[in-house]
Amino acid sequence: MSKKTSIRIGTRDSQLATWQAKQVAKKLQDLGYETELIFVKSEGDIDLTTPLTEMGGKGVFTKALDDAQLNDEIDIAVHSFKDLPTENPLPLKVAAIMKRADARDSLVAPDGTGFLNDPDYEATIATSSNRRRAQWLHRYPNHNIVNIRGNVNTRLEKVEKNDWDGAIFAAAGLERIDLGHHISEYLDWIVSAAAQGAMAVMIREGDSEMEEIISQLDHDETALCTTIERDFLHDMEAGCSAPVGAYAYIENSHVHFKAIALTLDGMESYDYEEVVSVGEAGELGHSAAQALLSEGAIKVIEEMKKSEK
Numbered sequence: 001m002s003k004k005t006s007i008r009i010g011t012r013d014s015q016l017a018t019w020q021a022k023q024v025a026k027k028l029q030d031l032g033y034e035t036e037l038i039f040v041k042s043e044g045d046i047d048l049t050t051p052l053t054e055m056g057g058k059g060v061f062t063k064a065l066d067d068a069q070l071n072d073e074i075d076i077a078v079h080s081f082k083d084l085p086t087e088n089p090l091p092l093k094v095a096a097i098m099k100r101a102d103a104r105d106s107l108v109a110p111d112g113t114g115f116l117n118d119p120d121y122e123a124t125i126a127t128s129s130n131r132r133r134a135q136w137l138h139r140y141p142n143h144n145i146v147n148i149r150g151n152v153n154t155r156l157e158k159v160e161k162n163d164w165d166g167a168i169f170a171a172a173g174l175e176r177i178d179l180g181h182h183i184s185e186y187l188d189w190i191v192s193a194a195a196q197g198a199m200a201v202m203i204r205e206g207d208s209e210m211e212e213i214i215s216q217l218d219h220d221e222t223a224l225c226t227t228i229e230r231d232f233l234h235d236m237e238a239g240c241s242a243p244v245g246a247y248a249y250i251e252n253s254h255v256h257f258k259a260i261a262l263t264l265d266g267m268e269s270y271d272y273e274e275v276v277s278v279g280e281a282g283e284l285g286h287s288a289a290q291a292l293l294s295e296g297a298i299k300v301i302e303e304m305k306k307s308e309k
Contacts, residue, residue: 231285
């Protein structure tokens with residue numbers, strides 16, 4: 001590709017999605033390529049009331065971008081990697097996984113977090129994620145969970161306007177757009193979603209020219225860790241709506257991996273934790289899923305399938 005030709009970058013139009021697309025644009029510009037942002041509105045951005053689990057999960061945020069790419073309206077698409085299904089039947093592929101930001105979840109509590117120290121207090125916490133819901137109820141079984149939808153800014157407004165005690169946000173989403181000051185507490189005890197905090201750049205299959213360009217943006221450590229997490233998610237047959245978490249990180253040439261699967265009410269929890277050398281980590285996600293399923297976590301998947309019928 002001539003460096004005078006502009007690379008069309010498809011993105012959703014929320015502040016966070018735009019920030020992510022601009023990061024990719026800057027890295028491409030640093031390599032000498034011209035770029036252009038193309039904004040695409042997804043079903044998940046238009047319908048802010050229906051729970052994600054009822055709208056088909058991850059696909060509601062990616063389908064419009066997929067269509068734009070297949071129709072040659074954009075050359076690449078930038079996604080929050082955790083929004084991408086683990087199986088993609090379309091002729092599209094991830095060509096780069098960007099260096100991961102903070103993978104943790106966080107609590108936004110406008111009036112403070114003192115209520116967490118009162119075991120008798122029946123707090124109301126907002127989240128649209130079954131993974132966050134189940135882990136929160138596992139720790140605080142007497143709390144109430146309410147659904148919340150919308151982009152980061154919309155959800156922050158809802159937290160301020162409602163009489164909820166708090167809402168759970170991905171820390172990276174707040175920090176990336178300079179809203180980290182809203183974080184009241186980092187929830188280190190919650191196992192994050194597979195690939196949370198990482199961005200993926202999608203290209204059309206067979207576009208070798210674009211693949212050569214975009215592959216320069218790939219971050220090896222993030223790619224390894226998110227692959228392990230997504231292997232686990234895939235083998236659990238969990239999808240985005242299941243109360244399943246997976247997180248891997250590299251330290252001293254070893255991969256530390258933690259995974260969890262819970263029933264929706266948080267009453268039953270299946271945990272997995274392992275440390276292996278980087279060279280032996282290739283099958284870690286698969287072996288973790290096998291272990292949890294054999295321990296009884298299949299109940300979690302069966303429960304989700306029943307709830308989705």
